[in-house]
Each structure stands twice: as C-alpha cells, then as structure tokens.
Amino acid sequence: MKNYLKNLVEPNNSKRSKRFAFFIQFLIILSVITFSIETLPDLKPQTRVVLNAIEAFCVVIFTFEYVSRIFVADNKPKFIFSFFGIIDLLAILPFYLSFGIDLRSLRLLRMFRLFRLFKLVRYNKAMKHFAQAMIAAKEQIILFMIITLMLIYFAAVGIYYFENEAQPEHFTSVFDSLWWSIVTLTTVGYGDVYPITVGGRIFTFFILLIGLGIVAIPTGIISSSLTKAVEPSSEEE
Template sequence: MRERIRSIVEINDNKASKIFGIFIQVLILISIVTFTIETLPNLKPETRSILYIIEVFSVIVFTIEYLLRIYVTDKKLKFIFSFYGIIDLLAFLPFYLSFGVDLRSLRALRFLRLFRILKLVRYNRAMNHFASAIKSAKEEIFLFLFITVILIYFAAVGIYYFENKAQPENFASIFDSLWWAIVTLTTVGYGDVYPITVGGKVFTFFILLIGLGIVAIPTGIITAALTRSVDKK
C-alpha cells in the first residue's frame, strides 16, 4: 500500500500519478482565483460562503497530500524541512492558525496562501527546468546582483552631486537619490523625480544606457542556463 501511494503522490509516468498531479495543479489555481475574488469589496454572503467551502476543500486536500508525502518518504525529517516540504506546509497552515483567533490580527497570514503557487513547481517540468537553470547559474546571478547594487549606489551618489543644489527637496541626501537610481537603472522611470541640470541630464543618459544592459544581462544568463538544462535533460 505504501509503495502504491508513493507511485501516485510522487511524480511518475503512470496514469494515476498524472491524474493526481493535474488535480492538484487545478486545485491550486482554483484556490488562487478564490483568494483573488475574496479581495473584491461588497461580495454577497452567498458568494463568500461558496469561496469558504472551496477554501476548506482545498485545505483538506493539501493537508492529506502533505501527510501522505510524509508517510511514503523514507527520510521524513529531511522532507519536512526541505523546500517542497515547507511550501506544502505553508499551503494550508495559515488556515488552521486562524481558528479561535481574531482573523483581523492574522490577516497577514492569509498572504501565505500565495505559497500554493510555488507548489506548481513540483508538477511542472518547465518550472523544474527553470529551477535547475537558476541553480546552475547562481554564481553568475549573484555576481550580477552584486554589480547591480554597486551601480545603483554609484548612480545615487552621482545624481546627488549633480542635482542636490538645484532640487534639494528631491535629492536631499544619497538615501533620497537611491529611489531615482533604482527606477532609472531598472528603466521604470516613473517621472516623479528627474534631473533638471545639464550635468544631471548627461549623467542620466549614461545611467539609462547602463540600465538597458542591466535588463538584458540576466535574460542572457538565464537563457543560457535554460538551454544547458534542456540539453542535459
């Protein structure tokens, strides 16, 4: 019986495992949709009751799935404290924590229901390739993030010296300038803070060019890693 359950709940090529995987994926998506609908104002009590029933059903299924995975695994503690084990636990734990407690004080815990999205990684081969790619390129990604942080600070310092006297209310300190540096280097450009001096505009031009590279570089790193992951598979 234990081996039979293992063949179903763990990813295999048999029909029962595929049906189980599809069922869990659909249930995750449904629970995320209901979570989103719950945020709508002025919902009818009947609608809230239906959403609550769906939530209870989802929690029961996720709880049973979690307990079955603990039952079939040979290294139970290792699974419980693994990435997937923690994600599986967070998928239903907030629901149980809300019993007997003012829900308003635990409203932040409802946000943890979004961890159910991460459960899809277990059942999606494309996501598995992505996870493998991130793992294989972690050194390059870390190096890129480190360089990005340095560039953001450099941009904040530069724009501070160019614009501080002209716009003391927007660039009062380097800390204030960091907001401009982040939205500029990421090419978001909200337009709420912008340079007005000639030096600041020229400096911004070069920072924008660097920002375009910052957007493109991680794309190339992850794409190369994905290609290696697929070829290896």
C-alpha cells in the same frame, strides 16, 4: 500503505499518480481563483460561505499531500526543509493560523496562499526546467545582484551630489536618491523625479546606458542555463 501513498503522491507513469497530479493542479488553480474573488467588495454572505468551503476543502487535500510526502520520504528532514517542502507548508499554514490569529489584522499572512502557485512547478516539466536553470545559475545571479546593488548605490550617491542643491526637496539625501537610482537603472523612468542640472543629465545618460545592460544580462544568464537544463531531457527522449 507507504508504497501505495508513494506511488500516489510522487509523480510517475501510473494512472493513479497522474490523476492525483492533475487533481492537485486543478485545486491549486481553483484556490488561486477563489483567493482573487475574495478581494471583490460587497460579496454576498452566501458567496463567502462557498469560498470558505472551497478553501477548506483545498487545504484538507493539500494537508493530506504534505503529510503523505513526509511519510513516504526516505529522508524526512531533507524533504521538510527542501524548496517544495517549504512551499507545501506555506500553502496550508495561513488556513491553520486563522484559527488563532485574526487574518484581517495580519493581511500579509493571507498572501502566503499565493505560494500554492509554486506547487505547480512540481508537476510541470517546463517549470522544472526553469527551476533547474535558476538553481544552476544561482552563483551568477547572486553575483549580478551584488553588482546591481553596488551600481544602485553608486548612482544614488552620484545624483545626490549633482542635484542636491538644485532640488533639495527631491534629493534630500542619498537615501532619498535611491528611488531615482532604482527607477533609472531599471529603465522604468516614472518621471516623478528627474535631474535638471547639466551634470545631472549627463550623469543620467550614462546610468541609463548601464541600465540597459542590467536588464539584458540576467536574461542571457537564465537563457543559457535554461538551454543546458533542457538539453539532457531532449537527449533522453
């Protein structure tokens, strides 16, 4: 039984495993579509019954998959606390919590169903390469995020001192200035808050230049790691 389940749930070249993988992927997409349909207003009661039935069916299959993977795992704790183990649990957890908690009052829990999308990474080679690239570049990404947070704070402090007296309603404190700092460094520029002093505009000019680099740097890091992740697979083929 253990070998049968292992050959079924773990991706391999057997037809049984491939069919099961396609079936799981189909259910993931189906469950995401039903989740989106549930947000439509004025749905008929019959429609909600059908959506709930689809959701229950998907959860039953996902639960079977999750329990089976734990059963066939050589190192069960390692799988349970692995990335895919946590994703598999989060994919089914909201359904079972709904029996004891009113999800209408805890809408955030329903969003955990979207974690099912991450289950697709297990079955898609391109997504696997991307996940490997993210893991390989995690140190650079963490360092980049720390530097970015420091720059955001620096920009917030700088614009506060330039604009506080001119626009006390928008730049009341450094904390209020953080919003401007974030949208400026990410080059979004909503235009709801902007500098009006000469010093503030000059400061903003340099912050925008830094922002262009902030957008480009992670792209280069991930692209480099993705290339390294794809190369071994290409050589094997």
